[in-house]
Amino acid sequence: MNQVAEECIALIAKQKSIPPEQIRLDSTFDELAVDSLDRVSLAFDIEEKFEIEIPEQKLGQIKTVNDMVIGIEEAVRQKTAAPKPNK
Amino acid sequence: MTRVVITGAGCITPIGQDVASFSENLFAGRTGIREMQNRPADLHFSRTATVEDFQQQEWLTASQRQIAERSSSFAIAAARQAVQQSALVAAYPADSIAIIFGCSTGGRTTEDQESEKLYTRGGRIHPLTVPRVMASAGTSLVSMEHSITGPAFTITTACASGTHAIGLAFQMVRSGAVNAALTGAHEAPLTYMFLKAWDSIHVVSPTACRPFAGDRDGMTLAEGAAIFAIESLASAQSRGAEILAEIVGFGMSSDAHHITQPNPAGPAAAMQRALDDANASPSEVGYINAHGTGTEANDRVEAEAIHRVFGERARTLAISSTKGLHGHAMGASGAMELLATVMAFRRNLLPANAGFAETGSQVDPTLKLDHILLQNEPASPSLALSSSFAFGGLNAVLAVRPFAA
Numbered sequence: 373m374n375q376v377a378e379e380c381i382a383l384i385a386k387q388k389s390i391p392p393e394q395i396r397l398d399s400t401f402d403e404l405a406v407d408s409l410d411r412v413s414l415a416f417d418i419e420e421k422f423e424i425e426i427p428e429q430k431l432g433q434i435k436t437v438n439d440m441v442i443g444i445e446e447a448v449r450q451k452t453a454a455p456k457p458n459k
Numbered sequence: 460m461t462r463v464v465i466t467g468a469g470c471i472t473p474i475g476q477d478v479a480s481f482s483e484n485l486f487a488g489r490t491g492i493r494e495m496q497n498r499p500a501d502l503h504f505s506r507t508a509t510v511e512d513f514q515q516q517e518w519l520t521a522s523q524r525q526i527a528e529r530s531s532s533f534a535i536a537a538a539r540q541a542v543q544q545s546a547l548v549a550a551y552p553a554d555s556i557a558i559i560f561g562c563s564t565g566g567r568t569t570e571d572q573e574s575e576k577l578y579t580r581g582g583r584i585h586p587l588t589v590p591r592v593m594a595s596a597g598t599s600l601v602s603m604e605h606s607i608t609g610p611a612f613t614i615t616t617a618c619a620s621g622t623h624a625i626g627l628a629f630q631m632v633r634s635g636a637v638n639a640a641l642t643g644a645h646e647a648p649l650t651y652m653f654l655k656a657w658d659s660i661h662v663v664s665p666t667a668c669r670p671f672a673g674d675r676d677g678m679t680l681a682e683g684a685a686i687f688a689i690e691s692l693a694s695a696q697s698r699g700a701e702i703l704a705e706i707v708g709f710g711m712s713s714d715a716h717h718i719t720q721p722n723p724a725g726p727a728a729a730m731q732r733a734l735d736d737a738n739a740s741p742s743e744v745g746y747i748n749a750h751g752t753g754t755e756a757n758d759r760v761e762a763e764a765i766h767r768v769f770g771e772r773a774r775t776l777a778i779s780s781t782k783g784l785h786g787h788a789m790g791a792s793g794a795m796e797l798l799a800t801v802m803a804f805r806r807n808l809l810p811a812n813a814g815f816a817e818t819g820s821q822v823d824p825t826l827k828l829d830h831i832l833l834q835n836e837p838a839s840p841s842l843a844l845s846s847s848f849a850f851g852g853l854n855a856v857l858a859v860r861p862f863a864a
Binding site: 387389409412413415416419420 | 520521522525583585586587590
């Protein structure tokens with residue numbers, strides 16, 4: 373499991389007060405009882421941690437832990453690829 | 460008419476985080492007013508009354524901790540104490556219990572933190588900011604913890620919020636609208652912004668809060684919560700609940716006068732209406748737990764109001780403000796003061812009007828109140844008033860009696 377996945381599981385475990393061992397990559401948000409408020413809170417924590425922005429539309433498509441990991445990795449790639457501002 | 464009694468109480472205050480500690484410190488005269496840690500250098504005052512070492516981890520579940528900021532956390536902790544003492548929730552259908560709390564300042568600890576971040580550094584606001592900041596969050600979180608589904612709402616009338624809340628809960632139980640209620644108030648407003656805002660009004664004491672003193676120089680800002688479980692006397696007796704005191708009257712009024720300056724007509728009307736509601740005459744009152752903030756204006760106007768209601772008896776009536784110990788916790792003060800009054804009945808001892816010792820102060824002779832309690836005084840009054848008079852002239856007074864089986 374890569375670092376992003378481990379970070380995601382740690383954040384979900386904290387948010388839902390469940391042991392991280394109970395969270396798998398293919399766990400769905402429904403199974404983990406991640407509701408809409410949890411979802412936006414998690415997104416906020418992730419965006420702060422990885423200094424990224426997950427597009428609103430993308431957020432709605434995330435249904436599993438793995439979707440979340442992929443979403444973060446995509447956003448990180450886009451950030452890295454983005455042109456640096458001229459100084 | 461249905462009689463309404465208090466069968467449980469809980470508190471998180473600067474002088475105790477349970478009723479036994481509150482009572483012990485109240486009657487020992489141990490103040491919760493202290494020098495501020497990390498005091499901002501630009502304030503004209505240096506003391507507040509804070510809840511020291513509040514163990515949020517111990518009181519709140521992990522999921523409650525995510526939502527509840529400091530004010531709501533106090534509500535949860537105090538309400539749980541009242542529920543445990545009264546066993547109220549198990550005794551009644553969930554939809555026949557009301558929750559009516561006072562809270563005038565909402566979730567300031569969160570609001571100020573997020574505002575500071577936004578206005579100085581820009582960026583995003585935490586998505587839980589709205590539920591954390593809303594003043595009614597305490598009511599919601601307590602209803603969720605205890606699965607109470609009856610009428611539940613939060614009242615905001617500045618420094619009278621708690622007394623208004625308790626009065627309304629009393630009326631609802633008395634009328635039969637509900638069987639029982641959790642009621643009281645909670646506040647945690649002591650952010651830098653809040654301290655500065657009060658500082659700019661020049662009503663906060665730069666020394667020691669000493670209500671009714673001739674040289675009084677202001678209030679001391681505080682935080683905390685006190686919550687009560689109330690129900691009808693008949694059902695409390697039938698289920699064998701311990702009865703702490705009886706609420707017998709509630710009076711309200713508005714000064715319709717000024718947004719900060721009090722006017723004696725409003726407080727006098729609220730006291731008179733509380734007595735009328737209790738079918739009692741002023742001569743029956745043996746103790747007033749006064750609003751007594753320690754500001755020049757409040758104490759002068761409150762004294763005048765007491766004279767209007769009690770006439771010559773005002774001079775000899777036992778009166779104290781307990782704000783010299785627990786400070787002025789805004790909307791939560793009235794609830795703490797009702798608790799102090801209930802404890803006075805239980806101990807047959809009236810609590811002193813603290814705060815005079817440090818400055819060697821004397822009672823203001825111009826107030827013509829000759830029985831401000833400078834020490835605890837043994838007494839068993841059959842009727843007491845607990846008064847709260849808010850900025851903006853919103854007044855609320857409770858009339859309470861000790862319970863004699």
